[in-house]
Every structure is written in C-alpha cells, then in structure tokens.
Amino acid sequence: DGGITQSPKYLFRKEGQNVTLSCEQNLNHDAMYWYRQDPGQGLRLIYYSQIVNDFQKGDIAEGYSVSREKKESFPLTVTSAQKNPTAFYLCASSIGGQGAYEQYFGPGTRLTVT
Amino acid sequence: KQEVTQIPAALSVPEGENLVLNCSFTDSAIYNLQWFRQDPGKGLTSLLLIQSSQREQTSGRLNASLDKSSGRSTLYIAASQPGDSATYLCAVRGVRNTPLVFGKGTRLSVIA
Numbered sequence: 001d002g003g004i005t006q007s008p009k010y011l012f013r014k015e016g017q018n019v020t021l022s023c024e025q026n027l028n029h030d031a032m033y034w035y036r037q038d039p040g041q042g043l044r045l046i047y048y049s050q051i052v053n054d055f056q057k058g059d060i061a062e063g064y065s066v067s068r069e070k071k072e073s074f075p076l077t078v079t080s081a082q083k084n085p086t087a088f089y090l091c092a093s094s095i096g097g098q099g100a101y102e103q104y105f106g107p108g109t110r111l112t113v114t
Numbered sequence: 115k116q117e118v119t120q121i122p123a124a125l126s127v128p129e130g131e132n133l134v135l136n137c138s139f140t141d142s143a144i145y146n147l148q149w150f151r152q153d154p155g156k157g158l159t160s161l162l163l164i165q166s167s168q169r170e171q172t173s174g175r176l177n178a179s180l181d182k183s184s185g186r187s188t189l190y191i192a193a194s195q196p197g198d199s200a201t202y203l204c205a206v207r208g209v210r211n212t213p214l215v216f217g218k219g220t221r222l223s224v225i226a
Contacts, residue, residue, distance in 0.1 A: 004157075006157075031212065033213055033214075035216075040218065041218065042203070042216050042217060042218035042219060043203070043205075043216040045213050045215075048212065048213050050212060058213065088155075090157055090158065092158075092214075096212065097212075098145070098209070098212075099145055100145040100146035100163070100165040100166065100207065101145075101146070101163075101207075102148060102160050102163050103148065103160070103205075103207075103214050104160060105150075105157040105158040105159075105160075106157050107156060107157040108155075108156065108157045110155070
C-alpha cells in the first residue's frame with residue numbers, strides 16, 4: 001500500500017527539549033517537504049529536499065533542522081530554539097524537478113510543547 | 115513572491131446547493147494549480163490538479179477551472195452533501211520554485 005506515513009500522530013514535549021518527527025514514503029518520490037499548519041495561518045513551508053543529501057530552507061526554517069540520508073525518509077527536528085513549536089506538522093512528497101505534478105501529504109503529527 | 119488568496123474564508127450552505135470556491139494568485143508563471151480537501155485533524159487529500167496549459171479538470175461532482183492570465187481558479191461543487199464539509203485549499207507550483215504555495219483555505223459546512 002503506497003503512501004506517506006508520519007509518526008507519531010500526537011507528540012507531547014516539555015519546553016527546552018528537542019523532538020524529532022518521522023516521515024517515510026514508499027512512493028519512490030525524489031522530493032519531500034515539511035509544512036507547519038497553525039489555525040488561521042494556512043500551510044507554511046519549513047524545509048524541502050529535492051534529492052538525497054540535499055535540502056533547502058523554506059519560509060520558516062529557524063528553529064528546525066532536517067536530514068535526507070535516504071530517499072524514503074525525511075525526519076524533522078524541532079529544536080529548543082523554535083519559539084512557538086506547538087502546531088500541526090505535515091510531510092509531503094512529489095516526483096520533484098521542473099514541470100507539473102501532484103504533491104501528496106501524510107496524515108500529520110500534532111506537536112504540543114508545554 | 116507568490117501569494118495565494120482564497121475567498122470566502124468560510125461558507126455555509128444547505129444540502130443540495132451548487133457552490134463555487136475561489137482562489138487567486140499573484141504570479142501567473144506557474145506549472146500547475148492543485149486543489150486539496152482537509153478534514154479536521156487530518157492530512158490533505160488531493161482533489162484535482164490543473165496544469166498551466168489546461169482550462170479545467172473534472173472529477174465526479176467537482177470541476178476546477180483555471181484562468182492563468184488573470185491569476186484565478188474556481189472549484190465548483192455540484193449538489194453539495196454534508197460529507198463535503200471540510201476545508202478546501204488551493205496551491206500553486208511556480209516555475210521559479212518547486213514547492214507548492216498555499217492559500218489559507220475555505221472552510222465549508224453543508225447543512226442537512
């Protein structure tokens with residue numbers, strides 16, 4: 001069954017702790033993305049990767065880090081430097097490159113930091 | 115920088131009504147526009163993708179149109195049902211940047 005998996009669905013952390021969100025895809029897609037969604041804000045791009053071992057900052061990269069060691073995996077670390085980490089995080093993937101193509105999303109991880 | 119706007123932000127209609135959701139974008143240099151549906155607490159489900167060379171796409175009761183030169187798209191939902199209640203988002207992929215740029219969405223409620 002092809003798709004994008006994100007784990008866990010809910011995550012709770014204390015302020016000051018780093019936390020890593022998992023994203024795995026078996027669609028053989030080259031490109032992967034992380035978005036953050038807050039009420040009334042829409043989706044904002046955090047980081048994206050168009051190929052293994054390469055990634056670019058999105059609009060709100062401060063306080064986040066990523067790695068892309070495998071084509072299937074694009075984990076996101078929310079560091080203690082992120083001022084307002086509580087949000088709904090969405091991972092996506094696509095074939096990548098130039099041209100028109102669909103982007104697909106995972107089910108999301110809701111992170112709560114207290 | 116590409117900006118995507120969706121109007122209205124929220125819409126409530128009685129069951130059976132036909133309705134139109136609007137999406138506008140500022141930079142017409144796009145590869146495609148994609149419409150998504152999002153249920154509360156869930157990820158996004160792709161509904162329709164329109165390539166920049168196309169004028170419309172249809173899937174069941176959904177029809178999306180694209181007027182690239184004026185920077186506008188509409189999503190038409192025919193004979194709305196309570197199960198259509200969700201947030202609908204549009205997003206564009208520009209030729210200058212790979213990731214999709216999203217509007218803030220229209221929250222639709224279909225009342226039985």
